[in-house]
Amino acid sequence: MTDGVEERVEALWAAATAGDEHAATGLAMDALDAGMPMETLLLDVVAAVQSRIGHEWAANHISVAQEHTATAVNERVLATLAHRSSRPADQTMGRIMVACIDGEWHAFPARLLAEVLRVRGWQVDYLGAQVPTPHLVAHLHLTNPDAVALSSSLAIRLPAAHAAITACQAAGTPVVAGGAAFGPDGRYARLLGADAWAPDARAAADLLAAGPLPRRTTSRDEPRQLADREYTELTRSAGDLVRDIVADLTRRMPQLAGYTEQQLGRTAEDVAYLVDFLRAALYVDDPELFSSFVGWMTSVLAARGIPESAVPAALDALADRVTGYPRALRMLARARAGLG
């Protein structure tokens, strides 16, 4: 059955990046008609194309607009497949709610999981991207699912994820966390008290099939390092911090003097991102989270032709402004050392 998987990935990739929805959905339907199991199509073709879209964007091989178009086409493929596979009579496994954390726009992984779970016989309530926690909880009370699967791809959403996880548990529903935000080994999912973690849709579906997650009835104590003064203060002053650092950078880096307002705006966005990740690292007290983001950002900026001195300069400027925060300083020093 793996026959043809690679060719179909290539064909779907071509259709998605060309923005050709009809060709893309046609390809998916052809695969089903040719006998490819729905789950293989979802996980080994559609998901493979999606992950390629992400890689190609990070490597600057496709533009943001192309990335967005390709994702939209691929999502349309998922929706079409969902239409094809929905047979309520088969939903005997139980009920699962699937949603993205508030602020999380990357709905694809959650949607993929929703479809895989449907194929495997679950009744699925898919709430989509960017679900405010009050909506999530209101829905929980109405549907009383066996578990909630929460997806988040960016670590800067971890504080929001923490709020969502604890709120769902307080409403008596166990939580499976998934997505890149929770760390490669799911360490942040454990730290934030999720009942389970899965690295991808297949693993999440296997985990849920293995048996019911226990409903937690008593609340747990808050991990000590969460939401301390450093995180709170940095969150409060993030805007000022970014403004000061951009001003600093224009002094330190002569190249920036010739930047247009738009370019400066983009620099400010990059700096804001850096601050967001430092906040997230403080929230979960993991310097590695920040260091690995800095490494990733350095390579992405290099691919976009931004001078390689920009990141260390920004880290130095940031360190100058958080002198009262020992944890933040240690994280900055470590990330700086990692850049060599």
Added chain:
Amino acid sequence: MVGMVWEDAPYPMLAVSTTGTVEQANKAARLLLAGPVVGERVEHAAPEWLSRAHFGCGGSERYGEIGDRVYQAHAVYAAADRVVWWLTDVSGRQHAVDSLREWAAFLAEASNELLPSLNLDRCLAVTACLAARRLADAALVVLPRPGRRYAIARCRRGGEAVREDVSIDPGTLPGLAEALQGFPPVPTRWVAPEEAPGWALRDGPGEVGSVAVTALPGHGLPAGALVLVRGSRARFSDDERMFVRLFALWAGSAISVARLYVEQTVITETLMSELLPPPTPALDGVELAARYRPAGPSERVGGDFYDVYPVAGSGRESLVVLGDVAGKGLEAAVLTGRIRNTLRALLPLADDHHRVLELLNGVLVNDGDPARYVTLVLASFQHRGPRVAMRLTSAGHPAPLIMRNDGRVEAVPAVGTLIGVLDDITSVTDSVVLEPGETCLLYSDGIIEARGGPLGDEFFGEERLSEQLRQCAGMPPEALAERVQMLASQWVGEGEHDDMAVVAISAPRAAGEERL
């Protein structure tokens, strides 16, 4: 002699030297401890807990079992070299304490399991399971539903709850009808097993001793009844009576809150369905996508709205309306509902945008409430071969943007006055033609007035929107609408924002033609 007084005292007494030898023991002690006592080591003569207490290593717990009773030991330091231990029988008290502890633990479990959920089915199931854990061998919760149906959750001890909707006659179980009525409160009704119907005993123990029916009062509303099926013939003890009442009160409250929640949600859904943004229909020769995001995190509707009418005016054109009323939240949403209804009534006139706006203006001005005004944009369109011809009119609303294939982004002036304030309005209708792959974007000011960004306090603004759109040439409308909403939402970050609405109308590319 003091010793004589001890000898006949009703409480067991032991005098023990500091080294641990029992020097004296009265009659009660000798009877209690049976066997040689005086002259023995305390650890041989007395139970371990007492000797530990004597040598000071028993902590503060100076009580324990002797035979089948529980004694408390009181030390009297009679002289420097010995301790006199008086033992008092506290079996009754100990039993009471243990029993209270068990009840307290049960109530703690009950609140942990009942309180988290507002889900009615779950509350019924949890109530049945809790009752079967402590109060009976099997338990049923019965709740009337509309149409002479009854929701029943049943659970046997150690089992899982089963939920079913059945039609039963409550008259067949004595006391059930009164309990279901809830008020005035009725005491628990005991029913002989032979008087109870089969449906009530189905999960019971092999031999049913007794059946109790008790009301679940919830916030002054009847919240069903609890049926306890017990193997024992005995009725409630005093403790049980008290805690069953307490449990019934908690369970009843949980069930009644959950039921109110469901009822309110059903009402809200019904009323809300008119106000929610509509699905976008498939149109011939035109692609269309929309996105909507209300301001509050717990709201689903707001002051922005859009509608898509596949057929309007003399029937050749379709019409999209996107608007924004003053205010936010439900109140604003109710006003959008009225405006949408009025516009629907004016559809036959849609060939003349100015006339539609004029009439809508008249309706709102005659309302007499100056806070009731609206800005909106009307977009009529029809496909002409591969192209789409549009007529656009803006009434005090942000200008529609046309995204050309070469990356240019053009604002359509089409300016006019807002609706609902002045007696007379002006409006300009502009015509635009979309080539295949080009898009017209309608949006509300929630997009450009999104406040945030890297510095936290800047508006997203038309400039930034246009700059972003220049990079989005050729995108399908679905991806584009999502991208615009995403950009504005990300710009806002964790801050507050206004309602946001986006509609993208595109002339589709011919099949097989590359977009980018």
